[in-house]
Amino acid sequence: MRSVEGKWQRKWKEAGVFEPKVEEGRVKYFLTVPYPYTNGPLHIGHGRTYTIGDIIARFKRLTGHNVLFPMAFHITGTPIIAISERIAKKDAKTLDMYRSYISYYVEDREKIEEILESFKDPLRLATFFAEKVQADFEALGYSIDWRRKFHTGEPIYNAFVTWQYERLRQLDVVGKGEHIVTYCLLHKQPEGEDDIQDADVNPVEVLEYTAIKFKLEGSDISLLASTLRPETLLGATNMWVNPEADYAIVEFKGEKLLVSKKAWVKLTHQYVEPDMRVVGELKGAELVGKTVETPLGQKLLILPASFVDPDNATGIVYSEPSDAPYDYVALVELKANPRVLEPYGINPRVVETINPVKIIDVPGVSDHHAKVVVEKYGITSQLDEKLEEATREVYKQQFYSGKLIVDDPDFKGLSVPEAREKMKVKLISEGKALVFYELNRKAFCRGGGEIIVAKIKDQWFIDYGTPWWKDRTRKLINEKLEIIPSKYKKAFQDVLEWVEKRPCARKRGLGTKLPWEPEWIIESLSDSTIYMAFYTIVHKIREYNIPPEKLTPELFNYVFLGEGSAVEVSEKTGIPVKVVDEMRNEFNYWYPVDHRHTGIPHISNHLTFYLFHHTAIFPEDKWPRIISLNETVIREGAKMSKSKGNVIPLRDIAKIYSADLFRFYIASAASLESVLDWREKEIELVLDGLYRFTNIMMQSRNVNGELPSDYYGRWFASKFRRIISDAKKSMEALEIRDYVQTTFYQVMNLLEQYRDLVGEDYLKAVKYVSKDWLIMLNPVIPHLTEELNELLGGSEFLSTSEWPRSDKYPEDEESEILVDSLFSLVEDVRKILEVLKKPASRAVFIVAPEWKREALRLYREKKGIKTIIEELKSKYNLRGRELEIVEVVQMFNKNPSEEVFKTSSKKEYEVLEYSVKFLEKKTGLKIEILWEDEARARGIPRSEKAQPLKPAIYVD
Ligand SMILES: [Zn+2]
Numbered sequence: 001m002r003s004v005e006g007k008w009q010r011k012w013k014e015a016g017v018f019e020p021k022v023e024e025g026r027v028k029y030f031l032t033v034p035y036p037y038t039n040g041p042l043h044i045g046h047g048r049t050y051t052i053g054d055i056i057a058r059f060k061r062l063t064g065h066n067v068l069f070p071m072a073f074h075i076t077g078t079p080i081i082a083i084s085e086r087i088a089k090k091d092a093k094t095l096d097m098y099r100s101y102i103s104y105y106v107e108d109r110e111k112i113e114e115i116l117e118s119f120k121d122p123l124r125l126a127t128f129f130a131e132k133v134q135a136d137f138e139a140l141g142y143s144i145d146w147r148r149k150f151h152t153g154e155p156i157y158n159a160f161v162t163w164q165y166e167r168l169r170q171l172d173v174v175g176k177g178e179h180i181v182t183y184c185l186l187h188k189q190p191e192g193e194d195d196i197q198d199a200d201v202n203p204v205e206v207l208e209y210t211a212i213k214f215k216l217e218g219s220d221i222s223l224l225a226s227t228l229r230p231e232t233l234l235g236a237t238n239m240w241v242n243p244e245a246d247y248a249i250v251e252f253k254g255e256k257l258l259v260s261k262k263a264w265v266k267l268t269h270q271y272v273e274p275d276m277r278v279v280g281e282l283k284g285a286e287l288v289g290k291t292v293e294t295p296l297g298q299k300l301l302i303l304p305a306s307f308v309d310p311d312n313a314t315g316i317v318y319s320e321p322s323d324a325p326y327d328y329v330a331l332v333e334l335k336a337n338p339r340v341l342e343p344y345g346i347n348p349r350v351v352e353t354i355n356p357v358k359i360i361d362v363p364g365v366s367d368h369h370a371k372v373v374v375e376k377y378g379i380t381s382q383l384d385e386k387l388e389e390a391t392r393e394v395y396k397q398q399f400y401s402g403k404l405i406v407d408d409p410d411f412k413g414l415s416v417p418e419a420r421e422k423m424k425v426k427l428i429s430e431g432k433a434l435v436f437y438e439l440n441r442k443a444f445c446r447g448g449g450e451i452i453v454a455k456i457k458d459q460w461f462i463d464y465g466t467p468w469w470k471d472r473t474r475k476l477i478n479e480k481l482e483i484i485p486s487k488y489k490k491a492f493q494d495v496l497e498w499v500e501k502r503p504c505a506r507k508r509g510l511g512t513k514l515p516w517e518p519e520w521i522i523e524s525l526s527d528s529t530i531y532m533a534f535y536t537i538v539h540k541i542r543e544y545n546i547p548p549e550k551l552t553p554e555l556f557n558y559v560f561l562g563e564g565s566a567v568e569v570s571e572k573t574g575i576p577v578k579v580v581d582e583m584r585n586e587f588n589y590w591y592p593v594d595h596r597h598t599g600i601p602h603i604s605n606h607l608t609f610y611l612f613h614h615t616a617i618f619p620e621d622k623w624p625r626i627i628s629l630n631e632t633v634i635r636e637g638a639k640m641s642k643s644k645g646n647v648i649p650l651r652d653i654a655k656i657y658s659a660d661l662f663r664f665y666i667a668s669a670a671s672l673e674s675v676l677d678w679r680e681k682e683i684e685l686v687l688d689g690l691y692r693f694t695n696i697m698m699q700s701r702n703v704n705g706e707l708p709s710d711y712y713g714r715w716f717a718s719k720f721r722r723i724i725s726d727a728k729k730s731m732e733a734l735e736i737r738d739y740v741q742t743t744f745y746q747v748m749n750l751l752e753q754y755r756d757l758v759g760e761d762y763l764k765a766v767k768y769v770s771k772d773w774l775i776m777l778n779p780v781i782p783h784l785t786e787e788l789n790e791l792l793g794g795s796e797f798l799s800t801s802e803w804p805r806s807d808k809y810p811e812d813e814e815s816e817i818l819v820d821s822l823f824s825l826v827e828d829v830r831k832i833l834e835v836l837k838k839p840a841s842r843a844v845f846i847v848a849p850e851w852k853r854e855a856l857r858l859y860r861e862k863k864g865i866k867t868i869i870e871e872l873k874s875k876y877n878l879r880g881r882e883l884e885i886v887e888v889v890q891m892f893n894k895n896p897s898e899e900v901f902k903t904s905s906k907k908e909y910e911v912l913e914y915s916v917k918f919l920e921k922k923t924g925l926k927i928e929i930l931w932e933d934e935a936r937a938r939g940i941p942r943s944e945k946a947q948p949l950k951p952a953i954y955v956d
Contacts, residue, residue, distance in 0.1 A: 001659075001660050001783065001784055002655070002658045004784070004786075004787040005139070005658060007787075008782070008783045008786045009139070011797075012143070012799065015797065017799055017800050018069065018143040018144060019147055020066050020067060026066045027065050028065065028066045028589060028594075029057075029066065029594050030536075030590045030591070030593050030594045030595070031060065031067065031594060031596075031597065032070065032593055032596050033049060033596070033597050033598060034074075034528070034596075034602065034606065035072040035074045035531070036074065036133055037074045037524075038151070039079050039080045039125070040097075040129060041649045041650065042136060042650045043640065043647045043648055043649050043650060044647075044649075044662075044678060045633040047633075047650045047653065047662065047666065048632075048633050048666050048676060049597065049599050050137065050142060051142075051662070051666045052597060052667070053069070053597045054069070054140075054141070054144075054663075055667055055779045055780055056628075056731075056734070057069040058778060058779035059779040061143070061800065062779065062801065063728070063803045064803070067143075068145060068590055069144055070144065070148040070149070070535040071137065071142075071144045071146070071148075072149050072151060073126070073133065073150070074151070074524065075122075075127075075153045075510050075511075076153070076509065076510055076522070076527050077194055077506075077510065077524035078189075078191065078447070078508055079194070079195060079447075080122045080510060081122045081508065081509060081510060082445075083119070083122070083447075084119055084120055084122040085447075086447070087116065087119045087120055088120040095116065099112060099113075099116055101129075102115050104132075104651040105651065126151065127151065134146065134149065136650040136651055136653075136654075139653070140650070140653065140659045140663070141660070141782050148538050148539050150538050152510075152512075152527060152531075156538070156551060157534065158512040158548065159548045159549075159552075160533075161512035162515045163551075163557075164529075164613070165512075165514065167553075168462065168613075169516065171469075171616055171617075173462055173464075174460065174461070174462055174463070175460070175461055176459065176460050176461070177459065178455060178457055178459075179455070179456050179459040179461050179501060180437060180454075180455055181453070181454055181456050181459060181503050182196065182204060182439070182443070182451050182453060183269060183451065183453065183456070184450070185265070185451075186445065186448065186450065187445065187447060189507055190454070190456060190459065190506060191506075192503065192523060192525060193525065193605055194523070194524045195445045195446055196443050196446070196451055197443065197444050197445065197446055200601040200602075204439055204440065204451070205440040206437055207228060207437070207438050208435055209435070209436040209437070209438055210226065210227055210423075211224045211225070211226040211434050211436040212225050212226070212227065212230065212294075212295060212318070212427055212432065213255075213433060214293065214295075214300070214318065215292055216258070216291075217291045221249055221257070221258050222255060222256065222257055223241075223316050224258060224259045224434075225314065225316040226313035226314040226316070226436050227317065227318070229320075229323075229395070230420060230423040230427060231359075231404065231411065231414075231416060231419035232320035232324065232359070233295070233296060234296070234408060234423075235320045235323065235356070235357040235358070235359035235406075236300060236319065236320050237300065237321060237356065238301045238302070238303050238331075239302040239303065239316065239317070239318050239319065240304075240308050240316070240317050240327070241287050241302055241303075241305070241308060241315075242260075242305065242306060242308040242309070242310055243283065243285035243304040244283070244284060245260055245310035246260065246283065246310065247260055247281065247283070247284060247287070247310075247316075248260070248261045248278045248280070248281050249280035249281070250267065250277070251276065251277050251278075251279050252276050256279065259315060260310035260315025260316070261281070261310070262315060263310070263314040263436075266437075266438070266453065267436075269452060269453070270436065270453065270454060271434075271455070272457065284308075285304070285343075287302050288344045288346070289301070289344040289345060289346050290302050294318070295430070295432035295433070301346075303346075303351070304334075304340065305319075305330045305382065306383065307329075307382040307383060307387075311442070313438045314436060319331065320356075320359075321355075321368070322356035322358050322360070322370060323360055323369050323370055323394060324394075325373055325387050325391050327370065328368065328370035328374055329382045329384070329387065331354065332380075333381065333382055334351055338351065356368045356371070358405065359404060359405060360402045360404060360416060361405045362397055362398055363401055365397075369394050369397070370390075373390045374387075374390060376390075377389070377390050402415065402416040403416070404419050410422070410426075437453035439451065439452070439453060456503075459503050460503065460514060460520055461503050461504055462501070462526065463500070464502060464608075464609075464612055465499070465501060469612065472615040473496055473611050474493075475615075476611055476614070476615050477489070477492050477496055477611065478493070480623060480625070481611070481623075481625065481626070481627060482627075483626075483629075484626065484627070484629070484672070484734045485628075485734075487673070488603060488629055491604070492603060492608065492627075495603060495604045495608045499608060502525075502609075503523065504523060506523050507519060509521045509523065509524075511523070511524065525605050525606060528609075529606075529609045529612070529614075530610075530614060530618075532591075532596075533560055533591060533618075535590075536587045536589075536591060537559060537583045540579065540582055540583050541583075544575070544576075544579050546575055552573055554568070554569050554572050555573055555583075558580065559580070560587055560617075560618070561619075562584070566584065591618075592614075592618070592622045592623055592624055593624045593625070594625050595626040595627075596610070596626070596627050597627075598629060599630060600631055600632075602629075603629070610624065628734050630672040630673075631673060631674055631675045632676070633675070633676045633677075633678055634675055634677050634678065635648070636679055657683065660690070660780075660781040660782070661690065663781060663782075664686055664740065664781050665686050667736050667737065667739070667740050667780050668737055668740040668741070668744075668780075669737075671735065671736075672736065689744070689745075690781070692748070693744070693748065696751065696763075696766055697770060697788045697792065698788075699763055699766070700767040700770060701792060703764050704764060705764060705765075705766075705768035705769075706767075706768055707765055710914070711818065711819060712754065712757045712819060714815040715815040715818075715819035715820075716750065716765055717810055717812070718809065718811050718812040718813065718816045719750050719816055720747070720769055720809050721806045721807075721809035721810070722816075723776075724804050726742050727742045727743045727776055730742055731779075743776040743780075744780075747769075756918065757819070757918055767792075770788075771794065772808075774798055775798055775801055775802075775803065775804055776804060778798045785798050786798050814903050817899045818903055818908060819915075822912075822918065825845065825951065826922040826923060829843060829953060832953060832955050836955065840925060840955045841925060841926060842928070843923060843925045843927055843928075843954065844927075844928045844929075844935065844953070844954040844956070845927065845928070845929050845930070845951040845953060846930050846931070846932050846940065846943050846951050847905060847908055847930070847932060847946060847951050848888075848952075849876075849905060849932050849933060850905040851872055851875070852888045852905075852946075852947065853904070853948045854872065856888065856948065857901060859889050865885075865886060865889060868885060868889070869885050884944055887944075888947065897949070899949060900948045900949055905948065908948070908951075909929065909931065912929045916928075916929065925955070932946045932952070935952070935954070940954050941954065942954070
């Protein structure tokens with residue numbers, strides 16, 4: 001397989017078979033998969049998404065569509081620059097990693113070092129991997145139109161994005177102002193999902209805490225304790241600090257606030273107060289044993305707790321052990337180990353008196369909610385990881401069904417969300433709390449910098465909250481867009497509702513300058529939203545050598561939006577009218593994007609922005625039509641990661657496995673919505689299947705293809721016809737796994753059965769269907785099918801042929817049912833022989849008479865049993881056999897089947913007669929076929945048990 005793959009890739013390229021042209025009147029299909037980010041080699045996880053994209057493209061081509069499947073490369077943002085800088089600084093880890101990346105492609109040691117040296121230039125790094133990714137894609141047989149490739153650092157692309165952003169600014173959806181962002185402490189700039197390690201699989205969210213001031217008794221200092229649930233202040237029992245942690249006293253708007261040292265750094269990024277400064281430092285241990293006063297006037301003791309993370313929010317919390325599992329466990333632990341309190345001089349009896357106070361009622365939970373859940377999970381330590389899950393469970397249940405049962409009339413009877421909001425507003429407006437932002441998890445940028453939440457004063461952002469814009473995008477998602485698998489539609493709808501302002505530019509990175517403030521660079525999630533439009537014209541820009549400075553907004557306004565005229569644009573830019581119109585035609589023909597395929601983690605960012613930017617800039621008829629998604633890839637049950645060393649680079653695939661084996665495995669191992677677990681054992685099985693397939697095909701090479709018109713031939717043809725139509729339906733619904741099942745395994749199985757029926761003549765059937773079969777398999781295993789087609793005498797590319805016509809294969813459902821039932825009959829005899837446990841030599845198959853079918857037919861017409869008996873008795877002379885009529889109906893009732901009504905008794909008998917040889921071969925018995933009446937006449941026992949399609953079997 002490996003040896004023929006390169007040959008076909010060359011042939012396709014030479015013939016330009018994947019370079020479509022505008023063909024007015026012909027149905028087009030514009031399919032895209034996101035351009036890869038080229039800061040390193042891709043792996044099989046990426047390979048799954050791109051392979052599925054290619055399979056769809058190839059299928060659409062076969063079903064008559066003029067398919068455009070382009071590809072480009074994304075280099076925008078800071079990650080590539082960061083790597084270049086680390087290489088320039090001779091960072092050992094980075095040098096090692098990139099040395100190994102380069103060695104995937106280059107063997108010569110000196111050459112590797114030379115290339116590594118060149119990576120000090122970020123553009124060299126990006127284009128090196130872009131080239132390699134292209135080679136990897138070609139080696140996998142992707143049917144991409146490479147004439148249209150570009151990278152996002154090219155001036156022609158910058159011109160396009162410049163146009164896009166001027167448009168957005170005119171629409172008044174871009175603004176500048178105070179903005180909450182994820183911010184890198186190392187690089188001192190906002191950094192988004194694209195820059196944060198693992199953010200695609202483990203999203204980073206900004207959480208809004210309420211940081212409440214607790215006055216330290218006998219001082220002017222307030223402890224700032226943060227919570228996501230300020231309503232629980234009503235049930236606070238004590239404070240927790242981490243005795244080991246470092247705390248700072250911060251002067252803030254004339255007050256002294258005590259927070260962890262880590263939190264101080266975050267505060268300075270969230271509150272720009274010129275005179276905010278640290279006026280003192282202390283260890284947590286120094287606070288333990290002291291008392292604070294809550295904003296509600298209550299006195300609380302400060303106690304030690306190791307679960308308190310100085311690196312999370314303010315590093316101080318108050319305890320509400322009735323509803324917070326962490327607090328509950330910490331309190332229980334403290335009571336069990338009173339010695340912990342000794343160094344602080346706290347009397348253990350004081351701690352004994354601290355007990356949870358129930359303030360929230362949840363239906364079905366009579367005890368303290370935290371206690372119930374902690375006990376359910378069997379948690380005994382405040383460092384138990386299960387506490388996260390327990391906390392989520394309590395919070396979720398209380399959020400939806402909790403009610404406050406406190407005396408305070410302001411809060412009594414409120415739902416948890418109502419009470420939360422009310423308490424927050426009350427505390428903040430009274431100056432007793434402030435907002436503190438924190439991430440849902442610890443996060444670092446790809447360059448190793450710690451990520452925190454910061455408020456930026458003058459940040460450029462896109463306002464996805466703009467009402468008219470949201471309305472338009474909602475219309476697209478709810479009314480127009482098809483999402484496959486459809487269960488993800490809800491995720492799109494959710495993101496649409498919560499997405500608000502998003503930073504769109506940074507002061508650093510590769511990419512396109514913000515047109516009106518060129519010290520800003522448009523960041524990577526913001527410059528990759530409508531680039532599919534650029535694919536439609538980029539090859540024309542290259543063909544006519546149009547320089548970037550001629551790619552003016554007027555040109556794009558005309559090409560993409562039909563504003564102005566070709567003549568005006570031509571006068572202004574100097575580009576000939578003919579060329580301007582060609583570009584306009586290309587766009588008009590290819591757009592909108594019919595189908596975008598990608599991975600599920602892109603829903604909440606990239607795909608959402610893709611939809612938004614389209615509804616902002618383009619008219620409705622140019623909006624995206626289908627989005628499909630696939631899950632990720634793991635390997636032998638484990639997540640792939642660099643640290644585990646279990647990542648398989650795409651580069652190795654074609655060399656180690658062959659492209660077609662990979663493609664087949666990817667397509668067949670999991671449905672789109674399931675995680676694909678890459679298992680070597682299963683790959684071997686797939687390979688075996690492909691060998692058998694190839695052998696069958698090769699054996700059929702010198703036989704004449706024909707399908708006889710006997711029962712078996714008609715059965716085969718009708719089955720194959722069904723396979724053709726089922727396969728098409730599967731792929732149209734993107735049930736690609738079913739598609740492989742149908743086109744490969746079902747056909748293999750059908751041929752095996754046919755071989756059982758007719759012996760080696762089955763090869764004639766293989767030959768008869770070979771072309772159609774190869775065509776159906778071509779989207780999945782394009783190289784092998786092209787090669788076999790050539791070996792079997794085909795002279796044209798399969799990749800550009802037409803989907804098989806099912807009407808070449810006559811439909812004959814009756815033959816299908818009757819021949820299928822032969823195989824189940826053989827199974828029945830086998831079971832009988834097993835039970836008998838004695839040697840047998842002869843079997844009689846007894847066929848039910850036509851009146852039994854008629855009885856069932858009348859029954860299906862809802863005739864009463866009396867009427868049925870009346871009608872049949874005289875017609876078939878069944879006087880005295882009324883009970884038999886009743887029995888036939890009863891047996892049918894136990895196991896009803898429509899197939900009975902699609903067959904006649906006469907044909908049933910004929911097919912059995914015709915198949916005596918087959919039945920004898922399969923059962924090893926002498927076979928006789930009798931009508932029920934004949935068998936009864938011969939006194940064969942239980943002959944009357946014959947049912948339509950279920951002959952009575954007598955073994956002797
Ligand atoms: Zn950073």
